[in-house]
Amino acid sequence: MKNLFYILAILGVAAGIYYLATHLSGSPTEPPPATLPIVTSTAEESGLIKRYCAGEKLVKLRAAQVVDGVEINKSRVCRPDLPAQVAAFVKGTNQVAHQTLMKTNLALDSVVKSDDLDGDGDPDVIHIKLEVAELNGSTPDSSQVTPSFYVAPGIRPGLWAFAPKTRGMATKTSMTTEANDTLRLPSPAIRIEEGDTIKITLENTHYFPHTIHFHGVDHPFVAEDGTGNDGVPFASEKAVLPGDSHTYTFKPRRSGTDFYHCHVQTDKHLMMGLQGLFIVEENHPDNWLQTLNVGDGQVRHPSVAVKQKYDAEYDLHYQSVDRELGEIIQASHDPRLIAEQMNRNYDMTDATEDYFLLNGHSFPMTLIDSLVIVEPDQKLKFHMLNGQPSPVAIHFHGHKATITDYDGVNVPATNRITRDVFNIAPAQRIDLELSTTNDGLNSYGSGIWLFHDHSEKAITTDGISPGGNINMMAYSDYVGNDGVPKTRGMDLNIFFDPAYYEGKVPVWGSMGIPELLGQAATVTPSIKQLLLLGLLIGLLCLLLAGLIANLRTRRKS
Amino acid sequence: MKIQRYRNYVLYGILQLSLIATVNAATDSAIQPKQKIDHTMHHNMQMDMDGMVMNANTDQLPRGCTEISEEVDITVKAGRKYALEMNGIMFTYNQRQWKVKPCSKVNVTFINDDHIRHQFMLHQLPPTIYPPYGMFNIEVTGPGQRTASFIVPNEDKTYLVHCDVAQHTENGMKAQLVVGKGNENGDLPSIPGVTPPIWADNYAVQWSSMSYTIAILSALASILLGVAIWFGLKTLASNTRGKTE
Numbered sequence: 185m186k187n188l189f190y191i192l193a194i195l196g197v198a199a200g201i202y203y204l205a206t207h208l209s210g211s212p213t214e215p216p217p218a219t220l221p222i223v224t225s226t227a228e229e230s231g232l233i234k235r236y237c238a239g240e241k242l243v244k245l246r247a248a249q250v251v252d253g254v255e256i257n258k259s260r261v262c263r264p265d266l267p268a269q270v271a272a273f274v275k276g277t278n279q280v281a282h283q284t285l286m287k288t289n290l291a292l293d294s295v296v297k298s299d300d301l302d303g304d305g306d307p308d309v310i311h312i313k314l315e316v317a318e319l320n321g322s323t324p325d326s327s328q329v330t331p332s333f334y335v336a337p338g339i340r341p342g343l344w345a346f347a348p349k350t351r352g353m354a355t356k357t358s359m360t361t362e363a364n365d366t367l368r369l370p371s372p373a374i375r376i377e378e379g380d381t382i383k384i385t386l387e388n389t390h391y392f393p394h395t396i397h398f399h400g401v402d403h404p405f406v407a408e409d410g411t412g413n414d415g416v417p418f419a420s421e422k423a424v425l426p427g428d429s430h431t432y433t434f435k436p437r438r439s440g441t442d443f444y445h446c447h448v449q450t451d452k453h454l455m456m457g458l459q460g461l462f463i464v465e466e467n468h469p470d471n472w473l474q475t476l477n478v479g480d481g482q483v484r485h486p487s488v489a490v491k492q493k494y495d496a497e498y499d500l501h502y503q504s505v506d507r508e509l510g511e512i513i514q515a516s517h518d519p520r521l522i523a524e525q526m527n528r529n530y531d532m533t534d535a536t537e538d539y540f541l542l543n544g545h546s547f548p549m550t551l552i553d554s555l556v557i558v559e560p561d562q563k564l565k566f567h568m569l570n571g572q573p574s575p576v577a578i579h580f581h582g583h584k585a586t587i588t589d590y591d592g593v594n595v596p597a598t599n600r601i602t603r604d605v606f607n608i609a610p611a612q613r614i615d616l617e618l619s620t621t622n623d624g625l626n627s628y629g630s631g632i633w634l635f636h637d638h639s640e641k642a643i644t645t646d647g648i649s650p651g652g653n654i655n656m657m658a659y660s661d662y663v664g665n666d667g668v669p670k671t672r673g674m675d676l677n678i679f680f681d682p683a684y685y686e687g688k689v690p691v692w693g694s695m696g697i698p699e700l701l702g703q704a705a706t707v708t709p710s711i712k713q714l715l716l717l718g719l720l721i722g723l724l725c726l727l728l729a730g731l732i733a734n735l736r737t738r739r740k741s
Numbered sequence: 742m743k744i745q746r747y748r749n750y751v752l753y754g755i756l757q758l759s760l761i762a763t764v765n766a767a768t769d770s771a772i773q774p775k776q777k778i779d780h781t782m783h784h785n786m787q788m789d790m791d792g793m794v795m796n797a798n799t800d801q802l803p804r805g806c807t808e809i810s811e812e813v814d815i816t817v818k819a820g821r822k823y824a825l826e827m828n829g830i831m832f833t834y835n836q837r838q839w840k841v842k843p844c845s846k847v848n849v850t851f852i853n854d855d856h857i858r859h860q861f862m863l864h865q866l867p868p869t870i871y872p873p874y875g876m877f878n879i880e881v882t883g884p885g886q887r888t889a890s891f892i893v894p895n896e897d898k899t900y901l902v903h904c905d906v907a908q909h910t911e912n913g914m915k916a917q918l919v920v921g922k923g924n925e926n927g928d929l930p931s932i933p934g935v936t937p938p939i940w941a942d943n944y945a946v947q948w949s950s951m952s953y954t955i956a957i958l959s960a961l962a963s964i965l966l967g968v969a970i971w972f973g974l975k976t977l978a979s980n981t982r983g984k985t986e
């Protein structure tokens with residue numbers, strides 16, 4: 185009987201403690217707390233985007249120029265593609281001037297061009313060598329990741345990419361862990377001419393087996409020399425082991441926008457980044473192509489056919505990353521442990537996509553090298569690839585565009601559809617024609633027009649918005665000489681602050697009424713409440729002691 | 742002592758990560774080349790389809806050296822197969838430590854046994870002779886070999902040798918060249934077979950019936966010991982009390 189009393193009292197007091205502890209804040213009689221002063225680093229970080237984009241060297245790199253006889257189009261973006269590198273990819277690393285090659289970090293046998301077989305003034309045997317680079321992986325030397333590549337401010341998921349064969353260091357200089365400019369996402373867009381003899385050597389510099397599968401590209405299942413050519417490790421040939429190499433050979437008979445990716449543990453290896461655009465261009469005389477477009481975006485040396493029909497050409501590669509998948513390569517460096525975690529413990533059916541990338545970056549970093557800068561009355565060509573497991577629905581503000589090709593197959597002009605949202609299923613490609621003629625249909629005039637995936641999670645970076653694959657199409661009168669769009673809304677610098685994507689910055693805190701939309705302060709519990717809580721805890725202890733004493737006396741008697 | 746050593750490892754880790762930039766400035770002023778170097782030159786690079794050598798040096802003595810103290814020939818083999826004898830790595834050299842005297846001339850024959858790129862990259866040499874970063878590098882782009890030389894300064898120092906293809910250092914292609922007595926702080930960390938990593942991997946722990954038995958017996962023993970001590974103390978206390986009474 186006495187025990188029952190104790191137990192009931194204990195339960196009652198415990199309930200009281202629970203109630204008090206969970207109701208320490210927000211007494212209805214107290215006024216709401218004040219607003220905290222804004223503690224973001226945006227004030228000191230102001231001008232961050234400018235810092236990315238300023239400098240004499242960058243001005244020179246943006247200009248239209250001729251390098252080694254290769255015409256290089258103007259690129260007004262903040263971080264343009266390196267003209268020397270473009271020239272090396274056009275002429276071939278074996279043929280470009282030594283001085284030009286020295287301005288890049290490419291190996292001499294990176295892209296080897298030879299043999300004008302059809303006598304039309306351009307090389308017809310193209311040999312490309314690709315390596316597999318790990319970005320943001322673990323090191324036995326510290327808890328840091330290396331070589332480092334940011335997809336968004338402060339965000340470095342573990343990634344893999346096909347990369348052109350380079351020489352020297354993986355980092356920018358010996359003073360930094362920052363990956364050099366050729367080691368990045370996406371894997372570079374590959375451009376070749378229809379009818380050319382293509383050899384692509386995968387030099388597997390990575391610690392896992394890999395292959396390349398040429399999705400949609402005309403290639404035989406087995407090459408002429410009898411080696412497998414489809415890149416499927418359980419169907420056409422064995423996977424390329426670490427330290428080994430394999431050459432894929434084919435002669436595509438048809439032009440179109442296609443896709444290449446690793447076909448080993450495809451679910452994981454695709455999402456880790458081993459995927460890129462593969463574009464077969466029409467055969468034309470003197471058609472010297474920019475074989476690789478590192479970082480995708482604007483093509484600074486378009487093909488003959490594109491130059492005839494369009495004012496500018498862009499490669500747009502959409503992909504997504506699961507943070508937890510990337511963390512596997514950051515948690516261990518023993519390949520056996522990583523393989524166990526990735527192949528046997530990680531379950532993609534339970535996974536979520538956290539980062540949505542366009543050309544390897546999420547907003548605002550898409551503005552750095554993928555900003556589309558246009559003039560009125562231009563015709564643009566976009567090669568778009570969806571490399572992520574979820575569909576994308578790309579919406580262009582202020583424009584309606586026309587699909588000219590689905591999966592590398594041309595649509596007859598009479599059957600083409602003009603619209604403003606473009607649905608692309610996983611692995612599908614579309615070629616898009618967009619006109620900037622201000623006629624109320626094609627374009628609604630000059631401005632800074634957003635274009636982004638309209639599946640809402642894809643415009644966030646791990647849930648924080650705006651982020652994801654948002655990019656802008658800016659008319660040139662809205663772009664500064666440094667490539668920074670002259671936006672008219674919120675300061676862009678706030679989005680370049682890593683704290684923003686850590687969720688530490690009140691999104692509307694700098695909109696002029698921080699008192700109303702800023703960060704609410706915390707409240708301290710009142711002395712009365714704390715005293716009462718202490719008393720109750722003491723009482724609980726006494727009751728427990730009483731109960732135990734009672735049980736012991738009863739047992740003794 | 743152990744903490745000191747661990748701290749050194751951490752310091753080296755940071756140094757290694759930033760690939761040894763800081764010391765360059767210091768060594769730069771201390772060591773002058775015998776003859777003037779054209780800095781516009783492309784890092785003294787010889788390159789062809791099969792590889793390259795950067796900053797080969799057969800005759801320029803670093804300041805502090807009056808003559809070449811000894812000539813050392815080393816053959817370094819690189820590839821996946823050398824990782825077979827070790828656990829937890831993918832690529833490495835057949836040997837991961839070499840010792841030479843200060844002012845030695847080291848002739849490296851670098852053999853690549855894989856079908857991918859590998860490097861013998863050495864850092865922290867005087868940038869005036871090895872411009873611009875104080876780096877000597879042999880790179881072989883596939884199966885094959887290449888020989889080149891460098892001369893080390895008159896200083897006790899441990900040099901990092903590694904392959905800087907993305908993630909190859911992290912996957913085992915890391916070694917050290919100990920000149921004279923080497924660094925005061927000792928060896929560089931995480932060299933396979935030579936020094937332990939700073940950031941070690943976690944492996945799954947397998948408990949056997951034996952390990953359970955040992956743990957339980959150890960627990961029982963400690964309880965028995967406790968009881969014994971308690972009784973011992975009690976007896977001692979009563980004995981003392983008995984004496985005083």
